[in-house]
Amino acid sequence: MDQTLIQTPVADANFVGQPATPTPPEKVSEMEQSFIQARKANVFYGEKQALFDINLDIEEKRVTALIGPSGCGKSTFLRAINRMNDLIPICRFDGNLTIAGQEIYDPAVDVVALRAQVGMVFQKPNPFPKSIFENVAYGLKIHGMTSSKTEMADRVEWSLKSAGLWDEVHDRLDQPGNSLSGGQQQRLCIARTVAVAPKVILMDEPCSALDPIATAKVEDLIDSLRKDYTIVIVTHSMQQAARISQRTAFFHLGKLIEVGATKDVFTNPREEQTQNYITGRIG
């Protein structure tokens, strides 16, 4: 198995769709900054503004939870990080958003290269209507990441093991992905995402369609993925945010109200709006 696929140093993040250029000297000073950095990020849907001047730092190899009432712009912010918002013709981004020091809204950035390194798991499990194996192998195939059949099989096995799904599906890899249960499907989607060794994994309410047992499994999985990936997760469950995240950001009406260590945000919020939300008075 190709080890370089998993352990890509941070400074190598390269979204321009061309071979990595040598790191310019001034990069060293930027190492100080956090891994994902939003500065004065505004997002508009046509005339309507969905996010207002968001300044948010997301640390590397941590789980950051985005919480807030419905419609406050959590998904919008998440989708801004891998530029999935580009698919919505009326959606416009304004401001700065850097990952490992690289501005991702720079014209030189290739969204395909960006998305290959910033993976996403959706709210509703959406495996491809193909076999379990094909689901995981797809990203490897399109990026030409493996050079032989056995290498691909190894990589698929590794991904399914990372997602804690291997033991349940190893004897039926050729069956359709949607023959699995909802929780298994969601872990399959996570396996599919980690297979291409992204730097960041974005998750938009990944457990909202799952029952408590499947949710617990996915939460365990997220916790174990933390050591290798930077994870940003949107959740409506305060308990979930408290259980799995190290940092929490609270959004309200398109504004970032508060961000800090999860423990502090939940036990000792600085803002009254946060207090109201976590005690269930708004939302």
Place this chain on the structure above:
Amino acid sequence: MINFTQEAGFGLRRRKRAEARFQWAGRGAILISLAFLVIMFASIIGNGAGVIWQSQIAVTVDLSAEEIDPENIGDASFNSLVKKGLRDAFPEVEKRKEKKRLYGLVSTEAAFEVERQIQANPELLGGMQTLWVTASDDADLYISGQVDTDLPEVKRRVSDAEIAMLDKLLEEGLARETFNRGFFTNGDSREPEIAGILSSLMGSALTLLVCFALSFPLGIGAAIYLEEFAPKNRMSDLIEVNINNLAAVPSIVFGLLGLSIFLGYMGLPRSTPLVGGMVLALMTLPTIIIASRAALRSVPPSFKEAALALGATPVQAIFHHVLPVAMPGMLTGAIVGMAQALGETAPLLMIGMVAFIVDVPTSVLEPATALPVQIFLWADAPERAFTEKTAAAIIVLLTFLILMNLIAILLRRKLETRF
């Protein structure tokens, strides 16, 4: 006391009656259309079923060496051999006019049939042989019992003298009805008894092949581009409206277009399946585009999003994940379009595929005709026996149309069970 019956008021009786009236009206409408369908099928099948059987007459011919040179079979006059055989069977016939009637009992093709039988089986040579040949169309009418002998002679196609001769043949077992293979293996002919549908069937098949090869890839390509890539602006709205309008344009207009562009301007050969297929492709293209776009739209967007989020390019996401799911729906649309094209006559008339074609076409560059055009030609022919052929050709055409629609329905079923 609470009342939950019809008597409870709320105008229930009146509402119930209106409901019943509507349902009965619906049932009546269905019944009427079904009745018309049954009448149509019954009359077509009643008219065309006779084609399955064909009358033959046995003629004893002299195949000795004086008449036929075994080294050079083709030089013999089979026509006079057959005539002689007939004269020998009816020695009492002497007058010129009666002889002519006698010869008219067998098809003009009889001489060729004898020759073919000998070519295929040279052992027949060397003596008297009794060979079966096709009866003429009028003789066939009598043998298959379609002549009303109660009518006065002048009103019948078959005269008393002919009937007497045929009766004698039937009595002696020298006339019979056999399975009509020729209808499915022969090309068109001026003689109804040997006219077959193979040439027009092949013409239709070749035309549809060209039509499918052109319209399917073009239609799918256009649909994918319009649905997935084209910017949504006034221009794409205009294109959309125009495609929908194009689907409603009368087919003869496409025929005129083909006449002036494909034949007049591009100089492609007239009457060929190539041009016919191109014209029909123009006609089916809007149908295929509309059906394909609907099929693409019915694919859950989550597949495409998942692929894009993994770093697939838009084209990869569509070709790997959207297209396979949409394909059965697209094929269904294409088959429905092909079925439309199969039944189309007017545009083919415009580009000259109305010619009298005896030879079975083997390439798209040979002159050909199509099944519906063949039906049109036969329906127009004066010989009484062609009515039967017309009905039979309609049955063949309908069979193919039903088959194609059946395939389309099965494909759609398959699509629905995939999710």
